[in-house]
Amino acid sequence: MTSADRAERDGHETPETTSALEWVVAGIGALLVMFAVGYMVHFAMTRPEGPPAVVLEVTAVSRTSAGYLVRFKATNTGHSTGAGIVVTGELSRDGEAVEESEMTLDYLPQDSERQGGLFFTEDPAAHELVLRAQGYAEP
Amino acid sequence: MLSAFQADAAFLRGLGRAFAGALIFSLPMMMTMEMWWLGFYMDPLRLALLLVLTFPVLVGLSRLGGMRPTAHLRDDMADALVVMLVAAIAAGVILWIFGILTPEMAPREIIGKVALQTVPGSFGAMLARSQLGAEPEGEDPEREAPGYWGELFLMGAGALFLSFNVAPTEEMVAIAYKMSAWQGVALALLSLGLMHAFVYALNFRGGSRRPEAIPASVIFLRFSVVGYAIVLLVSLFALWIFSRTDNGDLQEIISAAIVLGFPGAIGAAAARLLL
Known part of the structure; x- marks a missing residue:
C-alpha cells in the first residue's frame, strides 16, 4: 500500500501536511546531522591512530595559606584520549630534588585542554620547577 | 485542510512537546559521566554510524506513532529531522549549563558529546506525542495497529x-x-x-x-x-x-x-x- 492510498483511506483523519516552517526546521536539522556525521567520518579518516601526547604549561604561581600553588594547563596534542594521567611537579635546587607533588587528570581528550594545580610548601620561584606527565591509561 | 497559520501553530506546539520529551527522556543520560566521556573517546566512525541509523529508526517511530498523524513518508522524515535538531539544541544548552561543554574543548569533544546525547533525546522527543499529547482524540482508535x-x-x-x-x-x-x-x-x-x-x-x-x-x-x-x-x-x-x-x-x-x-x-x- 502506498502512502497516498493510506492517506486517501484515512482521509477523515485529516493527516496534517508538513508546513513550510517545519520544512525549514527540518532542513536545519538535516544540515546539522549531516555536519556531525561528516565531521566524525572526516575526523576518523584524517587522524592517524596514536597515543596521547601531553603538553604541560604553567599558567600561574600563587601563595596560599598553606604554601604555594602552581596552576597549569594540560593540552593533549596526540591522537587519542588519555585517562588517569598522572602529573608530577618537582622542585629542585642545584640538581637536588627538594619537593615533589602529584595529581591525576581523569580524562584528557585529544586536542582539548584541562586545568589543574599542584601544591608545594616551598616557593617554586626560588627553585627549578619541572612538570611531567608520568603515565596514562587507555579509556 | 489546515490553514498555514494553524499548521504553524500546531507545529510550534509540537516543538514544545518535543523539547519536553527530549528533556524527560535524556536528562538521566546528560547527568551520566560515562556519556560525557564516550562523547570524546568513542570511535568517531561508530558515533557517525549511530547517528545515521538513528534517522530511519525515528522515521519508523514516526510512522507508527510520532508527533502527529502523517500521510506521507516525507512528513515522517521531516519529523525525524526536526526531533534530531530539537534534541541537539536541548543537549547543547543543558550540557553547557552543566559546565560539561566549555570553550577550551576541542570541536571533536563538543560535537561528540552533543551528537551522542542527540540519540536518546530525539527518541524522547519522538515519543513525546504519545506520552504528553493528551489530546482527546489522542487515542485514535482508527489508527491502524502495527x-x-x-x-x-x-x-x-x-x-x-x-x-x-x-x-x-x-x-x-x-x-x-x-x-x-x-x-x-x-x-x-x-x-x-x-x-x-x-x-x-x-x-x-x-x-x-x-x-x-x-x-x-x-x-x-x-x-x-x-x-x-x-x-x-x-x-x-x-x-x-x-x-x-x-x-x-x-x-x-x-x-x-x-x-x-x-x-x-x-x-x-x-x-x-x-x-
Missing part, C-alpha cells in the same frame, strides 16, 4: 532506548563479572518470561489482545522468543557501539548482552504498551 513487522520494530526500538540508558555505564560489565554462568541463564529466562508476561499474558491496557484462535505457544514463539532475540541483538549492537565488546572474550560479551538485555526486554515490552 503489523507483525511493525510490532517487532517497536520492540527493537524500545529495547534500543532502554538499553541505551544503561549500556554506557561501567555497571553493565561489573554485573556481568559478578554473575555465575547459571545466574546468567536465570537472568535470560527471567527477561524472556517477564517480556512474555508483560504484554501477552497480562493483557495490560493498550497491550495486544491475545487473539483467541492462536495458541499461546505460537504467540510465545512468534513474539516473545523473536522479540528477545531482537533484544539481545540490540544489546550487542549497543555494547559494540560503546566499544564494550572490543576486549572481552565470547563468554564475557554474551553475559554483558544478557545483562543489558534485561532492561532491553522490559523496554521492548513497554514500547508496545506506550506507543
